[in-house]
Amino acid sequence: MLIAVIAGCEIGFWVVLAAGLVARYPLRLRRTGAALLMCVPLVDVVLLTVTVVDLRGGATAGFGHGLSAAYVGYSVAFGHSMIRWADxxxxxxFAGGPPPGEKPKHGRARAAYEWREFVKAVVATALSCGILLLMIAIVGDADRTEQLSGWLTRLGVVLAIWSLWPITYTIWPAKPKKGSATSPADRTPRA
Known part of the structure; x- marks a missing residue:
């Protein structure tokens, strides 16, 4: 059941985001759009509430419970940049704004970009692990939360693998192909 709730929350995230952006730009309802965009984090609250209620109701933690903690942690850490990307x-x-920025492709700018993304991943992992530990404490039964403990290791492995990108781009920065022009994104780091 939790996997379906997670899928529903992912769909809900994009539906609420799209509704907020449609209200904001094509419909020119700035306040309505802002209100809808402020509701995007409520999707995470719904998922977290369903997960905790399920565990408090006596369920033994399974894959879905750990996945929901990881989903919420990563959604909180990366949600703002995803909303900015769409905005x-x-x-x-729809509003004649400047062309969207691209991530840098080469050099120090790309390395700086990869390190910023890695810091978001560290925050996401810390939040996810905090949620997992909180769930374990709420249930208070090691037999019922064994799957959650396993997620702590999984998230650590994901973070360790993720660290390879910024390290690689720092040690061996990508260089532009011969004959290609360097874009402005490659010259100035993007936040």
Whole structure:
């Protein structure tokens, strides 16, 4: 059941985000759009509530419970940049805004970009692990939360693998192909 709730929350995230952006730009309802965009984090609250209620109701933690903690942690850490990504594209398409920025492809700018993304992953992992530990404490039964403990290791492995990208781009920065022009994104780091 939790896997279906997680899928529903992912769909809900994009539906609420799209509704907020449509209200904001094509419909020019700035306040309504802002209100809808502020509701995007409520999707995470719904998922977290369903997960905790299920565990408090006596369920033994399974894969879905751990996945929901990881989903919430990553959604919180990366949600703002995902919303900004979508907002830039809607602003360009419907409000005459500047073209959306691209991630840098080469050099120090790309390495800096990869390190910023890695820091978000560290925050996401810390939040996810905190939620997992909180769930374990709420249930208070090691037999029922064994799957949650396993997720702590999984998230650590994901973070260790993720660390390879910024390290690689720092040690061996990508260079532009011969004859290609360097884009402005490659010269200035993007936040």
């Amino acid at each position: 830039e594209r809607f602003a360009h398409r």
